[in-house]
Amino acid sequence: MEKTKKEYCYGTCLLTSIVINILLTTYILLVHICSESGFWWVDIKPFHRRHRHEREELEIGYKLSWSAKAAGEAEAVAAISCSGHGRAYVDRGVCECYSCYTGLDCSQLSPNCSADADSGDPIFLEPFWMQNAADSAVVISGWHRMSYVYNDNTLMSSELEKYIRKMHSIVGNAVTQERYLVFGIGSTQLLNAAVYALSSQNSSSPSHVLASVPFYRVYKTQTEYFNSKTFNFEGNTTSWKLNNSSNNMDVVEFVTSPNNPDGEFKTSVLGGKTIYDHAYLWPHFTPIPGPSDQDVMIFTLSKLTGHAGARFGWAVIKDKDVYDKILNYILLADLGISKDTQLRVLKLLKAAVKDDGKPLFKFAYKTMRDRWERLTNVISKSTRFSVQQRHPLHCNFFNETRLPSPAYAWVKCEREEDEDCGAILEAAKIKGRAGSVFGAKDRYVRLSLIKSQDDFELLMQRLSELVLVENGNT
């Protein structure tokens, strides 16, 4: 009897144990079968703790083969900490420190380092892309689009073209219906392509290329460099107009609106052929009053999403003949834009137009508005320095009246003796870009407000120190 009881107990235990055996084996087999059955498998780890918010999006996991190695490399490098004052990129894999920071992990601040507000590097948008890492990453296979052309025999991705048009229609900053698009290496290349396309075809009467002071220096340096028989750079529109009153002259005018350096909306002065440089016509820099509808409008990714390094721009063109000419320039200059870059830009724009662009533009506008508030707060305490006036305008995109928050502060030294404003700032450890670079007086200096937060903080610190000195506090 006792033995039967013991036997019964053994039997139950054995049965339980076997059931557990079967369950565990089934679990293991299931995981493996799922992972073998296709590309996508459900991540069924129940006691898998999810540390980061982002993980939530990734409940559906991926069973990867050839892309796993590259993805692992990219994530390992991205995980390298550079103390928030530098960045490690996958092509080098070590911390590259922002200016004024040094050390292997960029933790050391160089004392007495100058604030660099010279370049228009749009790093202020970097945090947005780090917050949207999963949506903006792209994997390029070794065999991705090796051909010179897309399947429709063009040099441009029609998919990317679609998203550029979508972006303009969301923002309402440019008419693109029934307009032609051409991609270029940044807006830089397209500026020159447009000059060639709009210029006289006859070397005996070259076109006059002009811009209105203060203007972006590249118009001059580039046009002079290429030195074609069909055009000459003639400098400032207004001074040229005084000496050339006849109306029938062949002019090509650069109109930068909003303007670099001062953020002003500009229109044509000469009334001839125009190249509208709309690099800064985005809601984070200016209220959008309505869609621009010019003959040739040039945009750049750099000032939209912040990817200056990708070298991508586009022209929106009304006239078929001008379109053909700009396309021909791109074909002869370099057979079009890198297919890898076009793929990446597509991915970035797909992420940028999400929720009708609200997340991107809200982030970007808020950053610029905050920076302007802090800047004007400091400058308001000074009588020695001033910045450009800003006028409120209705923004169709945000549907409210707002002050512009331009990419650059156009600073003026007000004291009569401060003729070289750049030197005054330089002495106070602030690097700007001198007015004369833009054809203006050196009483003006351009300060970039679109660089990294570190750069901006240091700029604020140095400016505050300078204004404190002015007010007798040292």
Place this chain on the structure above:
Amino acid sequence: MEKTKKEYCYGTCLLTSIVINILLTTYILLVHICSESGFWWVDIKPFHRRHRHEREELEIGYKLSWSAKAAGEAEAVAAISCSGHGRAYVDRGVCECYSCYTGLDCSQLSPNCSADADSGDPIFLEPFWMQNAADSAVVISGWHRMSYVYNDNTLMSSELEKYIRKMHSIVGNAVTQERYLVFGIGSTQLLNAAVYALSSQNSSSPSHVLASVPFYRVYKTQTEYFNSKTFNFEGNTTSWKLNNSSNNMDVVEFVTSPNNPDGEFKTSVLGGKTIYDHAYLWPHFTPIPGPSDQDVMIFTLSKLTGHAGARFGWAVIKDKDVYDKILNYILLADLGISKDTQLRVLKLLKAAVKDDGKPLFKFAYKTMRDRWERLTNVISKSTRFSVQQRHPLHCNFFNETRLPSPAYAWVKCEREEDEDCGAILEAAKIKGRAGSVFGAKDRYVRLSLIKSQDDFELLMQRLSELVLVENGNT
């Protein structure tokens, strides 16, 4: 007694079952602990069948976060079958069929389709990159190198420069020690940059730009298009030399070696300033007799790894002054090359130099040699058509004497009445590039041998048909 035996049996079974339970539980826990412990985890699935050779490399798996989505997308698109006659790319995600194939999965061959041997699209290398998928894939994060410049304030990745120098030193085709490198948008942009850099700085005495017939048409179209006051394109070297015997003229001569279209090694005819276009100076097209050591040498990724769509080339430059000028051209034309492209090219070159480049160049050479064998076999049966003579040379890279296997067949119609060889071939459904495009007679046609296998097979079929007709068999 019997019961004790039964009991003993139960005991053993239970013990075994419990041991199995413990083992299974340990296995499951181990997998989960490993996968939680960091970025890298060992894929310890023992009964995981590996279908593909590639899987072997991936015994180390990755626990991914932000890159997983993009990687999953890329692999899902790569897995789309296009019947071997098309390719789906991640920017569109649908089959794009090669010429002559149609249908959603590219399975239908269009009857009577012409063989297209016109363009220099180097798709013959695509299979190599599909075979080396894991080593050549690259993941680009949304925040990858947003700045205009690298950390050293240049527009060029020093890491990439290192690998380009390494490639040249492995192949032995160019001296790069104590030489300057500049990157461009394909070799195309660098050709023009070099013309500007080498030309007269004085508009009153423009430089004469020339090339030797037959030559690559872009030298002419591009130089004429940019139409600078400092240079003029003057056409063919030999005919120009007859009319301009004075030695002190300022000339810039394009020397293409091996030559496009005929594959000949070329040297300078005029003895003035030269731009050596070495696009085809790689072991798959020609035996490498030794390192070239010219003042300005231009290379392109397109004809090295087959990535024409990436638009990447480089110049190797001896003189500091010329280097500064070419760098300045790139700066003014478009502020340098896309950082995304530079990252991808780095990854491709890292894969290309593996095992001292042997896998890449063996694959590429074998493909070209096989194609030339089949081509010469067909042409040998014809008296109506001929191709260029090929002469064996010692190849330092492969360390043996070999015949060249140029990128293009330079076909001649031998019958006196066949003055328009392109039209003869066109009638037989073969598209080539007419001799006159290269400044030669239309009795010649260039046929591209570096396109996809499908294109080559169709070319062989149409050529064989044509030769059969010639020999009285229809």
